[in-house]
Amino acid sequence: xxxxxxxxRALALILAAALxxxxxxxxxxxxxxxxxxxxxSAGDVWEIARPADRATxxxxxxxxxxxxxxxxxDGEDAYAxxxxxxxxxxxxxAIVVPLADGATATMTPEGDGMQLRFSTGxxxxxxxxxxx
Amino acid sequence: MTxxxxxxxxxxxxLGPALATAAVAQDGGLDETQVALVYHAIxxxxxxxxxxxxxxxxxxxxxxxxxxxxxxxxxARLERMAAAADPSRSFQxxxxxxxxxxxxxxxxxxxxxxxxxxxxxxxAFGQRYxxxxxxxxxxxxxxMPKEEARExxxxxxxxxxRVTNEIRFRVTGQGDPAGGVTGxxxxxxxxxxxxxxxxxxxxxxxxxxxxxxxxxxTVPFDPATxxxxxxxxxxxxxxxxxxxxxxxxxxSRRQAKSDGFPGIATVMVVNxxxxxxxxxxxxxxxxxxxxxxxxxxxxxxxxxxxIERRFPPFGSEVFRSAMAAKYGAVAxxxxxxxxxxxxxxxxxxRLGVRALSASxxxxxxxxxxxxxxAADMVVTLHLVDxxxxxxxxxx
Numbered sequence: 001x002x003x004x005x006x007x008x009r010a011l012a013l014i015l016a017a018a019l020x021x022x023x024x025x026x027x028x029x030x031x032x033x034x035x036x037x038x039x040x041s042a043g044d045v046w047e048i049a050r051p052a053d054r055a056t057x058x059x060x061x062x063x064x065x066x067x068x069x070x071x072x073x074d075g076e077d078a079y080a081x082x083x084x085x086x087x088x089x090x091x092x093x094a095i096v097v098p099l100a101d102g103a104t105a106t107m108t109p110e111g112d113g114m115q116l117r118f119s120t121g122x123x124x125x126x127x128x129x130x131x132x
Numbered sequence: 133m134t135x136x137x138x139x140x141x142x143x144x145x146x147l148g149p150a151l152a153t154a155a156v157a158q159d160g161g162l163d164e165t166q167v168a169l170v171y172h173a174i175x176x177x178x179x180x181x182x183x184x185x186x187x188x189x190x191x192x193x194x195x196x197x198x199x200x201x202x203x204x205x206x207x208a209r210l211e212r213m214a215a216a217a218d219p220s221r222s223f224q225x226x227x228x229x230x231x232x233x234x235x236x237x238x239x240x241x242x243x244x245x246x247x248x249x250x251x252x253x254x255x256a257f258g259q260r261y262x263x264x265x266x267x268x269x270x271x272x273x274x275x276m277p278k279e280e281a282r283e284x285x286x287x288x289x290x291x292x293x294r295v296t297n298e299i300r301f302r303v304t305g306q307g308d309p310a311g312g313v314t315g316x317x318x319x320x321x322x323x324x325x326x327x328x329x330x331x332x333x334x335x336x337x338x339x340x341x342x343x344x345x346x347x348x349x350t351v352p353f354d355p356a357t358x359x360x361x362x363x364x365x366x367x368x369x370x371x372x373x374x375x376x377x378x379x380x381x382x383x384s385r386r387q388a389k390s391d392g393f394p395g396i397a398t399v400m401v402v403n404x405x406x407x408x409x410x411x412x413x414x415x416x417x418x419x420x421x422x423x424x425x426x427x428x429x430x431x432x433x434x435x436x437x438x439i440e441r442r443f444p445p446f447g448s449e450v451f452r453s454a455m456a457a458k459y460g461a462v463a464x465x466x467x468x469x470x471x472x473x474x475x476x477x478x479x480x481x482r483l484g485v486r487a488l489s490a491s492x493x494x495x496x497x498x499x500x501x502x503x504x505x506a507a508d509m510v511v512t513l514h515l516v517d518x519x520x521x522x523x524x525x526x527x
Binding site: 048 | 359360361362363364366367371372374375378379380418419420422441443444445446447450451454455457458509511513
């Protein structure tokens with residue numbers, strides 16, 4: 001009986017395609033740092049409330065460095081640029097997200113806005129986009 | 133051999149990236165020529181022996197007839213010295229230094245020389261070198277509980293807070309990993325031993341340095357995982373476009389110029405040139421404005437991403453320390469009208485400087501200058517897929 005040649009060839013093509021997918025350049029950064037698309041409509045966009053305030057210029061720069069100057073907040077997750085920061089809600093209702101350098105940022109609701117506090121102590125006020 | 137140097141502050145200005153240096157007084161003693169030769173031996177940075185020989189006393193004293201022979205002999209002598217430079221050699225220097233007032237928040241005093249932005253000047257071969265210590269941060273602070281600090285502070289006041297900082301070090305490379313000292317010929321050294329003394333030679337404090345290699349490896353820069361404001365290279369263009377639209381609004385694409393870096397097919401922009409003051413434009417850029425330019429390859433993968441944001445005035449030390457904390461030891465630091473720090477391998481000039489660069493720059497228009505208003509600052513972060521660029525350039 002003649003062995004079916006088409007099946008192994010098809011399997012090889014599927015395997016090759018899968019391997020090519022694994023080695024593709026798109027989709028992720030290295031080292032497990034996942035880049036994701038920010039949600040198209042879920043959550044809310046938050047931004048620094050008073051970007052011209054000189055008193056918070058330094059902490060605004062720190063927020064920018066981590067992509068936190070404009071974020072999508074969807075549940076406990078914050079999207080900083082294309083980096084998803086998986087947050088946890090603490091007992092006060094604040095959301096704590098880990099940052100790349102080992103620090104954390106805590107987002108605490110404050111009236112219509114929220115306060116972003118770095119673990120180093122600096123704070124800056126945020127507002128929901130579209131609100132004054 | 134020992135010498136006594138004054139400290140020079142690179143002094144990053146509050147409102148601009150320009151560096152200011154203070155006067156220097158030296159008593160001589162440190163074999164500065166040997167320090168410089170070891171630096172050149174380690175870094176491979178060439179020395180112009182012909183130029184140095186021509187400026188030497190021996191050549192200046194020689195008659196016109198003898199000058200060519202004297203120059204040749206001087207060049208040969210310098211070459212022998214350079215060949216004999218021992219990279220493993222340690223040096224000792226003494227620097228006039230100060231100890232700060234007590235920081236009640238951090239519960240510590242600090243040693244001025246070991247603060248980012250300070251260096252010890254070294255003069256050799258008719259040029260200035262800047263000596264910085266890669267492990268300075270490990271000895272900068274003198275931590276002390278408040279109760280003990282009061283007594284130490286009385287002692288410091290008695291000696292006018294002035295100390296002699298005696299340092300044994302070895303030269304390890306080039307550049308300031310903290311990014312505070314910029315310019316040519318920045319000698320990177322490792323502190324091996326250090327002690328602070330009063331003018332009578334009584335020991336005031338003996339810090340314990342941590343090995344520079346251990347400190348520099350704390351936050352190693354990895355271009356594959358680095359992000360700029362949360363954005364990375366190697367991601368799909370359509371994902372970047374969707375994210376930018378949600379976060380910043382309108383995104384536009386255009387075809388890349390044919391004379392750009394090969395393999396770049398598309399340019400994606402947000403608020404192009406909107407962060408800079410441009411003469412004749414009606415709208416004035418304001419703090420909080422963000423601009424972004426991404427370069428994509430033929431497969432629509434992001435290979436370079438450059439983001440800038442405008443801020444009200446803030447100090448360059450805030451910029452430097454935040455960047456060093458996130459990205460680790462700085463590979464190169466430059467200042468002039470722009471203060472630029474960079475990390476990772478060098479990349480093709482059409483793409484950037486290195487895999488990652490961060491710049492701090494003042495931007496003002498004629499109205500700001502006319503009203504003597506402090507300039508806004510623009511901070512730019514630029515990430516390039518260096519591995520892809522290297523592969524593409526070789527094809």
